[in-house]
C-alpha cells in the first residue's frame with residue numbers, strides 16, 4: 077500500500093484580460109478538499125487517469141486528497157488567492173507522510189503576486205516534502221515551462237494532443253511515471269531546452285500541419301520503457317511573463333535523452349514563420365463565409381477566444397455581423413455579459429428592448445447598442461468531453477437568447493468553453509441551422525465543428541487573444557524572443573540542458 081498525495085490546480089491564464097480570476101471562478105467548477113478530490117472529481121480530466129496508478133504500481137493506493145481547483149481560462153488570480161490555494165495544498169501534508177505526489181496542473185497560470193503559479197506551487201510543495209518524495213505533475217501542451225517547475229518536479233508529463241483530447245491518457249502517463257520511480261527507486265534524468273520562440277496556437281496541431289511528424293516521434297519515444305516523458309510545450313502566447321517561450325522536455329533513464337534536443341529545437345525553429353491560417357478582419361468575414369456553399373461555416377473569433385482566456389465580450393466581430401444581411405439562417409454567436417442577461421430576464425421572453433451588448437471587459441472594443449428581441453431565457457450548463465475537458469461539468473450561468481436582424485446572440489453570465497457546440501445546444505439552438513456559427517476558440521473548436529461544418533474560417537482583430545502578437549504589447553517577457561525580436565540562430569536559447577538539482 078502506498079500513500080499518494082493528489083491534487084489539481086488547473087486554469088490557463090491570459091495576462092491581457094483585465095478581469096482577474098477569483099475564488100468564485102473556481103467554485104463554479106467545484107472546489108474539492110480531502111477525500112472529495114478523488115471521490116467527487118476522480119472521474120474528470122487528468123484525475124481519472126491518475127486512478128490507474130494502482131495498476132502501474134502493482135499495489136493498492138491510499139489517496140491523500142490535497143485540493144481540486146479548476147477554473148475556466150481567464151485573467152490573473154486576484155491578490156491573495158494564490159496564497160490561499162497553496163495553503164490548501166500544504167495543510168493536508170502537515171503530519172502526514174506520503175510516498176509520492178501526483179498533480180494535475182496547467183503550466184501557463186499567473187497570479188497577481190507571481191507570474192508562475194505552477195512553479196510556485198511545485199516549489200512550495202517540494203520544500204515542504206523534502207528532496208526524497210517523488211513528485212510528478214501533468215501539464216497542458218501550452219504550458220510555459222520555467223526553471224522552477226523543471227527543478228522542483230521529478231517528472232512533468234504533458235498532453236500529446238492539440239486539440240486536447242487526451243486528458244485521461246495524460247493522467248495515466250503521469251501515473252506510469254510516478255509508479256516507475258516508486259517501483260525502482262530511480263529518479264530520471266531531465267533534459268529541457270527553452271527556445272526563444274513564441275507562436276500563435278493555430279496551425280500547430282499535433283495530428284496535422286507542420287509539426288505532426290515531430291509529434292509522432294515524440295509520442296513514439298515515450299512508449300519506450302526507459303522514457304518517462306517527452307513533449308514540446310508550445311507556451312500559450314497571451315501570457316506576458318518572464319521565461320516565455322516553447323520548451324522541449326524529456327525525462328528518461330540512462331545516458332541520453334531519446335531525441336536530440338538541438339535537432340528537435342531546430343525543427344521547431346524552422347517552423348517559426350509558418351502561417352497557414354489566413355486571418356480575416358471582421359469586415360472581411362461575412363463575404364468570405366457567404367462565398368462558401370452550404371452551412372454552417374464555423375468561424376474562430378480568435379481575438380476573443382474564451383479558450384485562450386479572453387473575456388468573451390468583444391464587439392468588433394459582433395458589430396460587423398449585425399451590420400450585414402446574412403441569408404440561409406443568419407449567424408449564431410455568444411457574448412459574456414451578465415448585465416444584459418439580467419435586463420433580458422427582467423424584460424421576459426418575447427420582449428423588445430435596447431441593450432448595450434458586451435464590450436465591458438474587453439479593452440479593445442466598446443459596448444454595442446442594439447435593439448433586440450428576447451427569444452428564450454434559460455441556462456447554459458452541460459458536461460464537456462472533448463477538446464478542453466473530460467467529463468467536466470460546465471456552468472455558464474443564466475442565458476438569454478436574443479436576436480437582432482439576422483444575428484442570434486446567446487448572452488451568458490459566466491465565461492466558459494468557446495469551442496463546443498453544446499453551449500448553443502444547451503439553450504435549444506442547433507448550430508447547423510445557421511449559415512455562420514462563431515466559436516471563441518483559436519483552433520480546438522475544429523474537433524467539435526469540423527465533422528458537420530461546411531467550411532472553417534478564422535477571424536482576427538485586436539483583443540486579449542489577438543493573433544497579431546506584435547500588437548499584444550509584451551512588457552515582462554524575457555527577451556530576445558521571436559517574433560518580438562529578430563533572432564537568427566537558435567543558439568540564443570534562454571536556458572537549456574540538465575537543470576534538476
Ligand SMILES: [Zn+2]
Pocket residue numbers: 216217218219240
Ligand atoms: Zn492548451
